[in-house]
Amino acid sequence: QVQLVESGGGLVQAGGSLRVSCAVSGRTLSSHVMGWFRQAPGKEREFVAAISRSGLSTYYADSVKGRFTISRDNAKNTVYLQMNSLKPEDTAVYYCAARPPSRTMITTSAHEYDYWGQGTQVTVSS
Secondary structure (H helix, E strand, O other): OOEEEEEEEEEEOOOOOOEEEEEEEEOOOHHEEEEEEEOOOOOEEEEEEEEOOOOOOOEEEEOOOOOOEEEOOOOOOOOEEEEEOHHHHHHHEEEEOOOOOOOOOOOOOOOOOOOOOOOEEEEEOO
């Protein structure tokens, strides 16, 4: 069974930066396409970014493109989301997710990810 644990969330002022991490255990990280999603109060969970198993391919939601960067360190079994130029509308709980090893394509649909972390709160003040 795969376990995902997010960390690094917090409170930051608009325009600031924050990096959240996702530590993966139970299976080798390189087996999984990984994604970040977020959910703001009263809103549905939305796709933020995804990265291929090798790390060579990434994909971003339009709302974060150019500001956020997803990366992975398979040797450390950790996935990162570097968030720059943060805006109040980025405030949400951020979730790390993994696709099953048999699924090798990046996808933006939350239904395509089988494993989820508990989330970490990111709050951006104006």
